[in-house]
Amino acid sequence: MSVAALEVNRVMKTFMVDDSPINAVDDVSFKVSAGEFVALVGPSGSGKTTMLSILAALLQPSSGQVLIDGQDLSKMSEKERVRLRREKIGFTFQSNNLIPYLTARENVEFMLRLNGRSGRVERMRTDELLARLGLADRLHNLPAQMSGGQQQRVAIARALIHNPTLVLADEPTASLDTERAFQVVETFANLIHENQRAGIIVTHDLRMCRYVDRVLQMRDGCLVRVYEGKEEINELMGAGAH
C-alpha cells in the first residue's frame, strides 16, 4: 500500500458573493499517492481551479485539512507556505508559464536555485530532463523562440526538477493542438510514474484522461464521482466524446 503524498479531508472554501455565502469547494476529500497521476475534471465553475489553488498553497481553505507529505497547510504561516510551494510542489500553468528572459535551461535551473541547489550535477540533471522531453537542442532558447508545446514541456521539466512531492498542472494543454496536447500529457504521466510523484492535472479535455490513473469529477464544488481503472475512465471519455 503506497503512502498518501496528498491528503484532502473535508475541505470547504466559501466566498461571499453579494453578502451570500457560496461554497466554491464543498466538503471534498480524497487522497493521492506517490506515483499516482490524477485528473480533476468538471464543467466551468465546478470548483476545480479553486481546489487546485488550495492544493498549491495559494489559497487557504475555509475549513478542512490539506496534508502534503503529512504537513497541514492550514497550520502554516504565509512564509511556510511559500517554502512549501518551493520545496514540495511543482506547478505548471495554462499560459505565461516561463520567465521570458531566461532560457529553457535557466528556467528549469531556476527552480533548483530557488531551493539553494546549483552546480554541475544539477546542470547535468536539468539537461538530461530537457533532453528526455525532446528539448536537447533548445537549451539556450528563450521562451519566445519556442513553440507553445515546447514551452509547456520546459514548464513540466521545471515542475519536476526539484523532486517535489506533488506536481500540479492547470490546463497545460489548453493552448496546444491535439497532437501536441497528447504528447505533453503522456510525457507528464510517464515522468510522474517514473519519478514516483503525486500528480494532479486539471483539464476540461476528457480525452487527456487516458493517461491518468484516476479521475475526480467535480460539480458545484462537490466531488461527485471518482473514476478508477481503465474501464471506468474509458467510460467517462466515451461519455465526454458524446
Add this chain to the structure above:
Amino acid sequence: MGLATYLALKEIWRNRGRFLSVALVIALITLLVLFIAALGEGLGTNNRQYVANLDAQLILFLDKSDYIISTSRLDQSALKAVRRIDGVADAGPISTSSTTILLGDGKVLKVSMLGVESGRPGLPPLVEGRPFRTQLAREVVIDRNVALRSNIKVGDKITIRSTQGIADEFFTLQVVGLTEGQAYFFAPTIFVPPSTWERVRPKSAAEANKTIPDINVVAIKLEDPSQAEVMGGILGNTISNVQVANIETAINNIPGYSAQQGTVQTQGVFTLLIGVLVIGGFFQIQILQKVPQIGVLKAIGSSNGMVGAAAVIQIMVVTAIGVGLGGLFTYIFSLFFPPTIPLVFNGTASALAIIALLLIGPLGGMASVIYAVRIEPLKALRLS
C-alpha cells in the same frame, strides 16, 4: 539576495536595448543636473570668488549699507581707525568699479577693476610677477581669467577706456603681476593701486578732479581669526557709522547672489523631480507588464522579499549605469566648453548631485517595487 541579483541582471541583459534606453534618459538627466550644478557653482564663483578668497576674516561697511559692497562708502579715516585697533593684524581698502580693456581690432574685455593696496588684505597672492611698486604706480595685476580671454601677459601694457564726465579717456597701465581665481561680480578682475584706481575709474564730471580715492569696504585680517565675532563687535562699537560682517555675510549680500543661487538650485531640484517621474513611470509600466510573470515567480515559491529585491536591484543597476554614462558625457562635453561659460565642476557639488541622482532611481521606482511585492499570484495567474 543572490537569486534576486541573478534575476535582475538576466532581465537587464536579455532586454538590454530597453534598459539602455532608460539608462540613456537617466544619463541625459544626469548631464542636465551636473551642468546646472556646475553652472550654479560657476555663476556663484564668478560672483563671490574674490570675496571668498580674501585674506581677511571681517569686512567693514558703511552703516546701513546692507552689507552691499558697491553701496558702501568709507573714508580714509575709517581705514586708519581700523588699523589702530588691538587684535587687527592688518587692514586693506577695497574700491570697486568696472572698466573696459581695449584688445585691438575693436575687441574689448569688460572687467571688474578693484583698487587695493600692495601688501595689504585685498590684493590676492600673485602666481607670477610682482605687486605694485607704489600706490600711485600706473601698474596693474590681472587675474588669470583676464589673461586667458585676452592673451595679455605680465610685462604687456594694456589700454583702459574710461568715461570721465561725458568723454571717454584712455589710460595705459603696465601689467606687473598675475593672480588666480579672483572673479568678482560676474567679471574677471584687474587690480590697481588706490590712487590709480581713483584716476582711471569711470566717474561723473563732478568727481573729475577728485584725487583721494573712495573706499567701498575695508578687508580686516585679525591676529586671532577665531575671535572674529568678538572683534566684529569691538570694531562696530569703536568706529562710528560702520557695520561689520564676516565673509559669509558679505557673500550672501552680493546683489543677486542669493536669488541666483536659489534659482539655479530650484532648477536642479525640478530636474531631479522630472527624473523621479521618468524613472518611476518606466518601472511602473514595466511592472504592470510583468504581473503574470511575477505571479508565476510567487506561485513556484519565490518570496516577496526576493521579488522586491530583484526590482530594487534592477532599478539601482539601471540608475547607476545611467548616472555613470551621464558623468562620462558631462566630462566629454566639458572639454569643449570655452572658458567664457561659467562652468565649475566643484567636487562637493558634483558629488551631491550624483548622490541625489543615484537616489532618484530607488525613489522613483519605489511605487513599482511596492506594487510588485503586493501582486497576488492567484490574481496574476487568473486562478481566482
